[in-house]
Each structure stands twice: as structure tokens, then as C-alpha cells.
Amino acid sequence: MKIDAHQHFWHYDPEKYSWISNKKIQKDFLxxxxxxxxxxxxxxxxxxxxxHQSEEETEFLLSLAAEK
Known part of the structure; x- marks a missing residue:
């Protein structure tokens, strides 16, 4: 079994994700x-x-996991 060991999903927000400097990934990833x-x-x-370390993001990621 092959598993990707590190993946981010987000609804891009330039304030919340200000650390993202690469323009290619300054968009939603789902x-x-x-x-x-x-x-x-x-x-x-x-x-x-x-x-982004927040309760909101934790809930978002848990909701994505629950859809699986």
C-alpha cells in the first residue's frame, strides 16, 4: 500500500495562509x-x-476525512 505522507487541503485565504509565497498554489486545493x-x-x-493551526481548520479537515 502506498500512502502520500503529507498533504494540505485548503480554501485559500491570503491572510490565513500568508506563508504561501508560491503563486502556483495560492488557490483552493481540495x-x-x-x-x-x-x-x-x-x-x-x-x-x-x-x-493553518486553528479549530476551524481542524473541523474542516475532519469533515473531509468523514466524507471518505
Whole structure:
């Protein structure tokens, strides 16, 4: 089983994610964006990592995990 060990998902907010300086990733990233890439690389899953330390983000990530 292949698992991607580090993945962030977010609804991009320039204030909340001010640490993101790479313009290419200054946009929303959600599971549907990653799914075809994981499939193509034959990965079976990923581990979510917070991009912004907050209760709101924790709830967001837990809701994504619950959809699986």
C-alpha cells in the first residue's frame, strides 16, 4: 500500500495562509484536485496535515476525512 505522507487541503485565504509565497498554489486545493494525481501515481491514500493551526481548520479537515 502506498500512502502520500503529507498533504494540505485548503480554501485559500491570503491572510490565513500568508506563508504561501508560491503563486502556483495560492488557490483552493481540495480532495477532488488530488484524487486523479494519487490514482495516476498508484497511491491509495494520503495523510492530511494542517496548513493553518486553528479549530476551524481542524473541523474542516475532519469533515473531509468523514466524507471518505
Amino acid at each position: 480532495p477532488e484536485d488530488l484524487k486523479p494525481l494519487l490514482k495516476n501515481a498508484k497511491f491509495e491514500g494520503t495523510i492530511l496535515v494542517q496548513a
